[in-house]
Amino acid sequence: MDYKQAIQYLERLRGAGINLRLENITYLLDKLGNPQESLKCLHVAGTNGKGSVCAMISSILQNEGFRTGLYTSPHLECFRERIRVNNKLISERELASHVAELKPFIEEMRNKPLGEPSFFEAVTALAFLYFSRMKVDYAVIETGLGGRLDATNVINPLVSVVTNVSMDHSEYLGGSIEELAFEKAAIIKENGILVTAADDRRALDVLLMECQKKNAKHVLVADTSILRIYSNTQGSEFDYRGVYGIHRSLFIPLLGDHQLINAATAISAVEVLKDYEIRISQDAIKEGLSNVKWPGRLEIVGERPFIVLDGAHNPSGFKQLKKSLTELFTYWRLYLVVAVSSGKDYQQMIAEIASSVDLAVVTGLRDMDHVDPGLLAGEFIGCGRGVVKAGDMFKALDYALSKAGEEDLVCVTGSLYGVAEAMRYLKK
Numbered sequence: 001m002d003y004k005q006a007i008q009y010l011e012r013l014r015g016a017g018i019n020l021r022l023e024n025i026t027y028l029l030d031k032l033g034n035p036q037e038s039l040k041c042l043h044v045a046g047t048n049g050k051g052s053v054c055a056m057i058s059s060i061l062q063n064e065g066f067r068t069g070l071y072t073s074p075h076l077e078c079f080r081e082r083i084r085v086n087n088k089l090i091s092e093r094e095l096a097s098h099v100a101e102l103k104p105f106i107e108e109m110r111n112k113p114l115g116e117p118s119f120f121e122a123v124t125a126l127a128f129l130y131f132s133r134m135k136v137d138y139a140v141i142e143t144g145l146g147g148r149l150d151a152t153n154v155i156n157p158l159v160s161v162v163t164n165v166s167m168d169h170s171e172y173l174g175g176s177i178e179e180l181a182f183e184k185a186a187i188i189k190e191n192g193i194l195v196t197a198a199d200d201r202r203a204l205d206v207l208l209m210e211c212q213k214k215n216a217k218h219v220l221v222a223d224t225s226i227l228r229i230y231s232n233t234q235g236s237e238f239d240y241r242g243v244y245g246i247h248r249s250l251f252i253p254l255l256g257d258h259q260l261i262n263a264a265t266a267i268s269a270v271e272v273l274k275d276y277e278i279r280i281s282q283d284a285i286k287e288g289l290s291n292v293k294w295p296g297r298l299e300i301v302g303e304r305p306f307i308v309l310d311g312a313h314n315p316s317g318f319k320q321l322k323k324s325l326t327e328l329f330t331y332w333r334l335y336l337v338v339a340v341s342s343g344k345d346y347q348q349m350i351a352e353i354a355s356s357v358d359l360a361v362v363t364g365l366r367d368m369d370h371v372d373p374g375l376l377a378g379e380f381i382g383c384g385r386g387v388v389k390a391g392d393m394f395k396a397l398d399y400a401l402s403k404a405g406e407e408d409l410v411c412v413t414g415s416l417y418g419v420a421e422a423m424r425y426l427k428k
Helices: 001-015 023-031 050-063 092-110 119-133 178-187 201-213 258-276 282-291 315-327 344-354 373-382 394-401 416-426
Strands: 041-045 068-071 083-085 139-141 159-162 193-196 217-220 226-232 235-241 246-252 299-302 306-309 333-338 359-362 386-389 409-415
Touching: 023 092, 050 068, 050 139, 050 159, 050 258, 050 344, 068 119, 083 119, 092 119, 092 193, 092 246, 119 299, 139 299, 159 178, 159 258, 178 201, 193 201, 193 258, 201 217, 201 306, 217 258, 217 315, 217 333, 226 258, 226 315, 246 258, 246 282, 246 394, 258 282, 299 416, 315 409, 333 394, 333 416, 344 373, 359 373, 359 394, 373 386, 386 394, 394 409, 394 416, 409 416
Parallel strands: 041 139, 041 159, 068 139, 159 193, 193 217, 306 409, 333 359, 333 409, 359 386
Antiparallel strands: 068 083, 226 235, 235 246, 299 306
């Protein structure tokens, strides 16, 4: 099996849909010898920011000299982005050999009542197997959906992180903040440690109750512990009063105030490793944050006009995007290129940002189910905004860039899958 065949085989598993249960992943990992049991993990869930927090934690641990695995989703340009060791992507050869190893067990499952694993379950098992064989010191694991029945929730992490809780994926996780928090709280383990920046009292009550039930320590990350020194289109400098001391003159190249709270969450997550006699130096924290890279999150990919890519995909993400665009950029007109995955609260997303938009260019997604562009257009029109429908992301960007002047800003948002398509267009 070569790399192309391996990817094709995994992609065919998308037909199994989303399996919110642990039986499949448990069976598959058991067949592989339970590689996850050898891993020391930090497990990260949350509605927004979990990928950024994972990238920051991984970068800090690497700068301390630890061999660090990082598992995130989705990918933007290359499938191999999902599985890394010390920020080096799994090779095509390694990925193909691991898929070949999984294949007989997947085929075996297909003929059992369990049925075949989902795409995400298979990739999660592959990541655990790879990290175990690479003998990583630590693995930073991002949940896929929720937490309680997510395929990653078979690990016993040193630290569980819940970045925040707001409405998203309600068709799978529940229609209230409390229900969503309950799903994410399940990554907290007996006698473990929770680090959270959740600021909704309803969510926080659920998380703290779970800590009490499981005798888990908790650390609350508050924006009042952060002193922003400056923020601009290069990044932010700030001080943070952490768990065990004050961190001064930290810099992160990721844009937006929300990345300050993400950085504080990452710092707290590595600080509490001290409870396991694992000490992370202030130098490693400072260097790790200053070197972190996480594309597609308020990323500037062009100037005159500004071209910004942001994977905001729910109402709270759009609210933060509006704030960041307003505070960090000076521009004449905002052209918003929008494609939204199916199942998202696109009405509220658009309501959060519409007042800042001069012209919306709406489109669909090439390889994913998406909200009909006509519905997106109707929402913008209802908010009194100008709108144009485009056949695909390439045509949408063609149009927006043809209209934008040097003093304008073009922002692609609504879905990380749309951001990925925009990246392909810009490389073309």
